[in-house]
Amino acid sequence: MIKMYEMNEAGMAYFRELDPQKRRKLLRDLPDLEEEALDFCRMLYQQRYTNPKHPDQAADNWLWKFVYLPGLFKRRRFLPGALKKEMQGTLKELHLEHPDDLSGIHKTILYLEFRNAARRYLSTCKGDHYARKFLGLRSATDREKRNQACEDIWMVSKGLARITGQEENLEIWCEALYEELLEYDPDSQKYYEELDAKGGIA
């Protein structure tokens, strides 16, 4: 269990907001945070929302992890090299290469930022396009969407951590995603545990 530092209301509002533009404004209203922690928040914001190839275009590089990594997890037996390379890059991007070197407040900020990214992903899992069946002709039921979201979250966190042997490094990431999943759908705990016991579905 990660030791959490108290965040004031403005801080929590920042980490709850999903819209990048609104978050930018909220980021300016975090004066109570220590300068070092505030700098870390700003850096994470820049890293997360800057499109590396086209800086003028909107992007969410952490949300990309949620859409790309499940596909890589499913093809893990055929692309072991790509998976290893991607995981190395992911650890670096998520600042989890050496998590023990992070201070308590840094860990807290990372945890909350991960939860924010997971919440943004899960907010897209309610849409009509998500988990559509049979060549996109049939909409998924609510239960199907929730199960699919649970699978996606499990794959990008516990699943990938396990198959790449990065469970320790990805501990904060896994915990944040799991907690956010339970907030999104408390009933998914059982399915998540089943996935965990079976080692995934693919």
Place this chain on the structure above:
Amino acid sequence: MKTSSNNLLKSNAIWLVFLAEVIIFAVASGGTFISSNNIVNITRQISYYGIASIGMTFVILIAGIDLSIGSIITLVNVVCAYLMVNMGVNMWLALLLSLCLATLIGVLNGAMVASIGIPALIATFASQTIFEGVAYLISAGRPISGFDPNFGLFGRWSLGPVPICAIIMVLCFAIGSFILNKSFFGRYFYAIGGNEEAAELSGIRVNRIKYLIYALSGLFAGLAGIVLLSRSNSAQSTVGKGLEFDVITCVVLGGVSVNGGVGRMSGVVAGVLIIGSLTNGMILMDVSEYTQMVVKGIVLAIAVGIDCISKKRQAT
């Protein structure tokens, strides 16, 4: 250990099916099925729908479908032949123009699906009907033949014992595999198939990628049409009829999920080999064309059924 061997078996099951099929036909035909002549024959037969299946793989990965593949093949056949024979256009220029036309039809499909929002099934069905009609109008229902002898390069010529059309198919599969596994576009295809809205929010221009995918599907179908025209040495306005179903069967049989986001090119290669061998084996066994249609339909139903059942099992 047991789980890992189970996983290995599961992921290679499609190749075991292919092996079993080869053994059954080899025994039933008294060895003719695995003779070198017949193997060359099979590679020639599968080359065109193997090439077309690459584009279809991309489309199904984003949970779409392209029913216009058959009519693109037909139209490219007719247009290329018409340009070379009736208009005296240089062979290479005719090829280039035909491929551009096929790509343009793909872009049109992409526009209907991505920009207008017509369901892919309906949009590409409309294209299928339109371009089948256009092909008929151009050829007036009559076959066109009398090409430059060098045109046999793509369908009838061989490099040593290996048919050139098979080499083209292998090259196309290598390109398709590279796009899927090594390029950014491949990542985008899987991402859009997995969660379109999240893909858009993460910075992918989903509509542009959809255009690209349908354009690629058109291009590969066009290339398949050229190979088929070269092989048959005569253009006909009905040549591609129903081909899209063979192609869809190959792709789905190869493990590309009809729900999108899941599948790989090596599976599609196996799917193409299975359908090619099945067709050839049935011809060797003197099975009537209608019975072949029944068998292929059953194979498609089984392949889709397995995909749906496995997904349902995961959900319960």
